[in-house]
Amino acid sequence: MDLSSPGAREAAAARIRPMHCRFCGGQLRTSFADLGMSPLCEAFVPPDRADEMEPFYPLHAYVCEGCFLVQLQEFVAPQNIFGEYAYFSSYSSSWVEHARRYVEMAIERFGLGERSKVFEIASNDGYLLQHFVARGVPVLGIEPAANVAAVALAKGIPCEVRFLGAATAEAITAAHGQADLVLGNNVLAHVPDLNDFVAGMKRLLAPHGVITMEFPHLRRLMDGNQFDTIYHEHFSYFSFVTAEKVFAAHGLTLFDVEELPTHGGSLRIYARHAANAALPVGERVGALRQSETNDGFLSIERYSGFEEQIRETKRKLLAFLIDAKRQGKRVAAYGAPGKGNTLLNYCGIRTDFVDFAVDANPYKHGKFTPGTRIPIFAPERIREQRPDYVLILPWNLRDEIARVASYVGEWGGRFVVPIPEVEVFDAPRIAAAR
Ligand SMILES: [Zn+2]
Numbered sequence: 149m150d151l152s153s154p155g156a157r158e159a160a161a162a163r164i165r166p167m168h169c170r171f172c173g174g175q176l177r178t179s180f181a182d183l184g185m186s187p188l189c190e191a192f193v194p195p196d197r198a199d200e201m202e203p204f205y206p207l208h209a210y211v212c213e214g215c216f217l218v219q220l221q222e223f224v225a226p227q228n229i230f231g232e233y234a235y236f237s238s239y240s241s242s243w244v245e246h247a248r249r250y251v252e253m254a255i256e257r258f259g260l261g262e263r264s265k266v267f268e269i270a271s272n273d274g275y276l277l278q279h280f281v282a283r284g285v286p287v288l289g290i291e292p293a294a295n296v297a298a299v300a301l302a303k304g305i306p307c308e309v310r311f312l313g314a315a316t317a318e319a320i321t322a323a324h325g326q327a328d329l330v331l332g333n334n335v336l337a338h339v340p341d342l343n344d345f346v347a348g349m350k351r352l353l354a355p356h357g358v359i360t361m362e363f364p365h366l367r368r369l370m371d372g373n374q375f376d377t378i379y380h381e382h383f384s385y386f387s388f389v390t391a392e393k394v395f396a397a398h399g400l401t402l403f404d405v406e407e408l409p410t411h412g413g414s415l416r417i418y419a420r421h422a423a424n425a426a427l428p429v430g431e432r433v434g435a436l437r438q439s440e441t442n443d444g445f446l447s448i449e450r451y452s453g454f455e456e457q458i459r460e461t462k463r464k465l466l467a468f469l470i471d472a473k474r475q476g477k478r479v480a481a482y483g484a485p486g487k488g489n490t491l492l493n494y495c496g497i498r499t500d501f502v503d504f505a506v507d508a509n510p511y512k513h514g515k516f517t518p519g520t521r522i523p524i525f526a527p528e529r530i531r532e533q534r535p536d537y538v539l540i541l542p543w544n545l546r547d548e549i550a551r552v553a554s555y556v557g558e559w560g561g562r563f564v565v566p567i568p569e570v571e572v573f574d575a576p577r578i579a580a581a582r
Contacts, residue, residue: 167210167221170342170384171394174214176221180451181375181458183207188224189379189489192515192524202518207490209378209385211451215393218366218385218451220378222340242548244275246410247333251279258329258358260285265325267352269312269332274300276333281305288324290316313341317348326354333362334411336391337382346398356426359400359419363391367440368413370451373568375458376491377412387445388415388436395419404430412544462495464570469501472537479564480535481505482549484512484524488541491566493519502539506530527553534559543567554578 167176185204193202205223212219254260262284268277271289273296280287281304289307291297297307310316330352339345349359364377366387378385386394392402395417404418420427444450472479481488484507492502498520505517506527515524530538530553538556540546543565550563550573557575564572 169212169215169217170219170222170340171217171390171397172212172215174212176210176212176219178211178213178448178451179455180209180211180218181378181455182209183375183378183458183490183494186380186490186493187518188381189486189493189518190381191518192484192512193518193521194515198516198521204519205380207378207380207494211448213448215390216387216445216448216451217390217394220380220383222383224380240545240548242545243410247276248279251276251283254329254331254360255280255283255285260328262286264328265354266329266331267320267324267327269330269349270335270338271300271305271307272296274303274305274307276331277305278303288320288327290320312348312352313344314347314351317351321352326357327352328354328357330357330359331361332359334364334414336361336363336386337384340383342384342394343398346394346400350398350400350421353421355421356424357420358427360416361419362408362410362414362416364411365407365413365415366390367443367445370454372412373457373461374412374487375454375461376487376494376567379486379490381486386415387440388417389440389445391415391417392433392437396422399423401429402433403427405432405436407436410544458494461567461570465491465495465497465566468564468570468572469497473501477536478503478533479537479539480530480533481522481539481541482527482530482553482563483507483540483542483545484517484522485542489518489520491541492517492522498522503535504529504533505541531555535561537562537564537572539564539566541566550576551578 169176186207187202187204209218209220264285266280266285266287267290269290271277271291277287277289287305289300289305290312291307291309292311294309297309300307308320330349353359363386366385369377369385388405395402399422400419401422402417402419406416408414408416479502481502484505499522502522505522505524506529507524508527512524513526538561540549540563546565554575562572562574
């Protein structure tokens with residue numbers, strides 16, 4: 149047990165019931181990141197509830213000493229998180245473009261056509277499947293949030309509104325058959341019952357079929373100091389070596405892997421039935437496994453020390469904001485993503501430091517950030533209010549946002565990103581845009 153930090157000792161002493169790894173069942177004893185108590189990061193507060201209390205839950209990630217899965221305990225039922233979800237994938241143009249390129253690649257590489265079937269788990273508002281539909285490939289979305297699934301349905305994308313597990317997979321294959329391609333982007337981390345979910349994916353997959361999944365890479369989270377991507381909706385954080393173990397336990401072999409820049413650094417894994425030798429295991433699988441092993445991901449020491457790194461980032465961000473405010477500067481946040489809310493709550497940043505936030509998603513306009521109660525407006529507010537600093541909370545979109553909001557340079561405004569390091573930079577000069 150790592151009890152090197154006082155926080156870990158206190159947490160261990162105070163814990164009444166033991167916690168167990170959601171993959172291997174081992175007891176969880178080693179703290180990875182303790183972000184204190186935090187509200188659900190997508191629970192934006194409407195004005196008529198701004199005076200009411202809201203629930204806070206522990207946001208404390210542990211690492212399993214048996215399989216090295218970094219994980220949060222399930223404090224909130226997924227139905228409460230995802231029943232009405234505020235995240236519409238189509239509001240990020242770079243993400244929609246990423247999806248389009250993926251579809252081109254998948255059609256080419258796996259020879260998909262009008263006789264194929266593509267299932268997407270957590271298909272959101274159809275941001276990805278629409279590209280398959282445009283190419284005449286039959287699709288089915290499986291999406292638990294009724295409000296985003298309704299948007300996909302309106303675009304003509306068939307959806308099953310449900311959570312995936314072994315039992316629902318059985319029902320889906322009974323109605324729709326098995327798929328040549330099963331894909332899931334940024335869903336594996338969100339699954340509380342990991343084994344039931346992977347078993348469900350296997351059930352959906354035709355004997356010759358391929359699964360692809362994209363999820364944030366734990367190694368990049370740690371190297372990039374991306375602690376704000378730890379939030380209640382993300383139950384699990386995977387290295388490649390741990391992901392490989394999870395899939396292997398369900399008779400699925402990872403035969404290829406790519407490292408992607410999306411969401412601060414993600415993996416795209418390619419899986420097939422273990423018995424399907426027609427798809428040989430590519431070189432990148434062994435190379436990444438070896439690289440992570442050399443980097444210590446199969447030893448518990450690799451994971452300790454992350455907590456102190458997080459605390460130092462908090463101190464640096466607060467030092468910047470305290471200094472800016474003492475100089476009478478005005479600060480606005482651009483983007484109010486889930487990760488931003490983790491950061492704001494952990495650091496204790498409210499309207500004392502950030503005057504207001506803007507977001508491209510109209511669903512959030514007029515609401516307040518959970519826990520910190522910062523009002524959210526449409527992006528035009530930046531132009532009207534002319535803040536001195538624009539804090540980019542979705543730092544993975546920093547270039548996109550700095551380009552879109554380059555006009556802040558007109559009044560000498562500058563951008564700030566909190567992660568991986570607090571960094572202040574000038575607006576890019578885009579002469580032709582004006
Ligand atoms: Zn485990």
